[in-house]
Amino acid sequence: MDIRLEAISHSYKEFEVLRDITLDIPAGKIVCIVGPSGCGKSTLLRLIGGLERPGSGRILQVGAPPENCLNPLTYIFQDFALLPWRSVRGNISLVLEDHRIRGAEAQRIIDDVLARTKLTDFAAALPKQLSGGMKQRVAIARALAVNPAVMLMDEPLSALDSQTRELLMDDLVSLWTRQPFTAVYVTHNLHEAVRLGHSIVVLSRRPGRICEIVQIDTPLEARQMGDPDLDMKQKYLWQLMRDEARAADAELLNV
Numbered sequence: 001m002d003i004r005l006e007a008i009s010h011s012y013k014e015f016e017v018l019r020d021i022t023l024d025i026p027a028g029k030i031v032c033i034v035g036p037s038g039c040g041k042s043t044l045l046r047l048i049g050g051l052e053r054p055g056s057g058r059i060l061q062v063g064a065p066p067e068n069c070l071n072p073l074t075y076i077f078q079d080f081a082l083l084p085w086r087s088v089r090g091n092i093s094l095v096l097e098d099h100r101i102r103g104a105e106a107q108r109i110i111d112d113v114l115a116r117t118k119l120t121d122f123a124a125a126l127p128k129q130l131s132g133g134m135k136q137r138v139a140i141a142r143a144l145a146v147n148p149a150v151m152l153m154d155e156p157l158s159a160l161d162s163q164t165r166e167l168l169m170d171d172l173v174s175l176w177t178r179q180p181f182t183a184v185y186v187t188h189n190l191h192e193a194v195r196l197g198h199s200i201v202v203l204s205r206r207p208g209r210i211c212e213i214v215q216i217d218t219p220l221e222a223r224q225m226g227d228p229d230l231d232m233k234q235k236y237l238w239q240l241m242r243d244e245a246r247a248a249d250a251e252l253l254n255v
């Protein structure tokens, strides 16, 4: 299933947040959204997820969701959002219980996503026993359990230290390589964007408009740290963003 945004604009009362966003999110690709603080990245994700309705424009789901999809649009947040009193397995089974999937069928799905996220040995652990990186892997496993058409990822690695971020990026790449998923991935971090994005949408300062969409053709699994082409793309993205970020920063200071 693809997602198509057609001329999306959005305001909170007189406060204009997004202007004229037209964008395709093709199935099986990771689309990163970058842009200065407050430019409307999270708002765009909420609009795609149907948590809010756009002031104008249309958001279309084109084609059918994958087979056995329980929830076409599934979020992954920065703060993991795990229930502390439930084990890893219990946190994942919760989303299946919502769909009345229990017993052997639930066990099969949970075992599959635990294996895919390398969490099989931690199935009985409680969230408090896990590092931040492991908690985010549980959140990813929980999202995969509903076999979503599109994962909506709002700065999923921002709460983690830089080494854990690298490890999680490797995990996401191998997850995608084994079984491509579709994601809209909001980040401040341009290194993450060039490591994970098939395309990177650069938004202007608020009201967020699309400045440019940068494509990266290098296959995800071939993207190495220090790759000169990727470094050049990252520099180019920063050039696109620098003036916007500076202006956005000045605006925040003027509030």
Ligand SMILES: Nc1ncnc2c1ncn2[C@@H]1O[C@H](COP(=O)(O)OP(=O)(O)OP(=O)(O)O)[C@@H](O)[C@H]1O
Pocket (backbone or CB within 6 Å): 012, 015, 017, 035, 036, 037, 038, 039, 040, 041, 042, 043, 044, 188, 206
């Ligand atoms: N429900 C709301 N009501 C009023 N204003 C809002 C609401 N949600 C967001 N905003 C404002 O809209 C603007 C865009 O917010 P949003 O969180 O989408 O930006 P962002 O690009 O994700 O920011 P950041 O990079 O800092 O996370 C901000 O100025 C924010 O304060």
